[in-house]
Every structure is written in structure tokens, then in C-alpha cells.
Amino acid sequence: MADELVFCAKCGETKPRDAFYNQLHTTQPRRPCKTCLSTYKRARYAKKDGDRVSHAQVLREKYNLTPAEYDRMLTNQQGLCAICGKAETARGRGGAPKRLAVDHDHRNGLVRQLLCHRCNLVTWAVEENPSLLDAVRAYLERHTPRGV
Structure with missing residues (x-):
């Protein structure tokens, strides 16, 4: 190594x-x-x-995207998360909904799609440890009442 x-x-x-x-x-x-x-x-x-660092600056520096490319991705996804299909519910400091997060492969930096805050966190955790998904599923099954 x-x-x-x-x-x-x-x-x-x-x-x-x-x-x-x-x-x-x-x-x-x-x-x-x-x-x-x-x-x-x-x-x-x-x-x-x-x-404050502008949204355009973050897009450019972190993801190599222009605001127009982000907007095009957002339009293609109809403003919804690529995983759950819902609008962002997380709120920023001013109380307005946050922008959808730019999901990217942490190994090579390639941009995938736009995700809500919750799906972005789950995707990151599972990407780092794929067996985590099975562990979460088993945990939820253990704690789900029978017949529900």
C-alpha cells in the first residue's frame, strides 16, 4: 500500500x-x-x-460546474432529488430551503446528479461502507412490530 x-x-x-x-x-x-x-x-x-463564498464559486471550485450546468441538471430533474423524487426539505440559516446537493464520486470527483440533503448523507455513508445498507435494513426489520 x-x-x-x-x-x-x-x-x-x-x-x-x-x-x-x-x-x-x-x-x-x-x-x-x-x-x-x-x-x-x-x-x-x-x-x-x-x-461569504458564493454558490457559483463552490460549484466551480468543488465540482468544476458552472451555475448554468447546475441549473440544467436541476431542470432535468424537475427540481427534485434524483433518489427520493422529493423537493429539498432541509432549511438554511435564513429559513429558506437549501439547494439540492451536487452528488459526486468521492474517489474520482465525477459529478453524478443532484440529491436532497438526506439522500446525499445516506449515499455518502453507503458509498464509504456498502454493507451498511444491509445492516440498516436488518436493524429496521428487528424494530418493526409484527403485522405492520
Whole structure:
């Protein structure tokens, strides 16, 4: 494993495994690489107090998407989550519904579809540990009253 190579979608380079931080609760490397993550954090820290990162900036930096591409995805999904088929119910600080999350493969950074907050969390957890889905199903079956 010491000579494992990992691709960083941010800088487009393939680097040794030790150029990446570890993700919590998994052996998978955290992306982007340490260098890209450090550069990103320095730039965010350098912003003046009160400056907020725009939606367009997050789309561009994190997912390599333009706002128009996001809007096109949203229109194609009729404004609904690609998994549960419902509108976002999670609320932001101001009380308005959050935008649908951009779901992406954490290994290679490729964008998949837009998901509600709940489905995005479940997808992330199952992607990191596929057997978790079976464990959750078994748990719910154990705690469902008979005849319901």
C-alpha cells in the first residue's frame, strides 16, 4: 500500500498515497490532495471577515460546474432529488430551503446528479461502507412490530 498512487481531480495529478490525508472511519484517502487542500484553505482564510463564498464559486471550485450546468441538471430533474423524487426539505440559516446537493464520486470527483440533503448523507455513508445498507435494513426489520 505504501506505493499506492491516487488521482487528485483538483490538480489533475496522480500522487503517492501519503500526499493525501486519511478520511475518518475509512482507509480511503481524502480528496483533494494535501497541497490542493492547503491552497484552498489558505485562500478561504485570506478572505475578509463577513465575506461569504458564493454558490457559483463552490460549484466551480468543488465540482468544476458552472451555475448554468447546475441549473440544467436541476431542470432535468424537475427540481427534485434524483433518489427520493422529493423537493429539498432541509432549511438554511435564513429559513429558506437549501439547494439540492451536487452528488459526486468521492474517489474520482465525477459529478453524478443532484440529491436532497438526506439522500446525499445516506449515499455518502453507503458509498464509504456498502454493507451498511444491509445492516440498516436488518436493524429496521428487528424494530418493526409484527403485522405492520
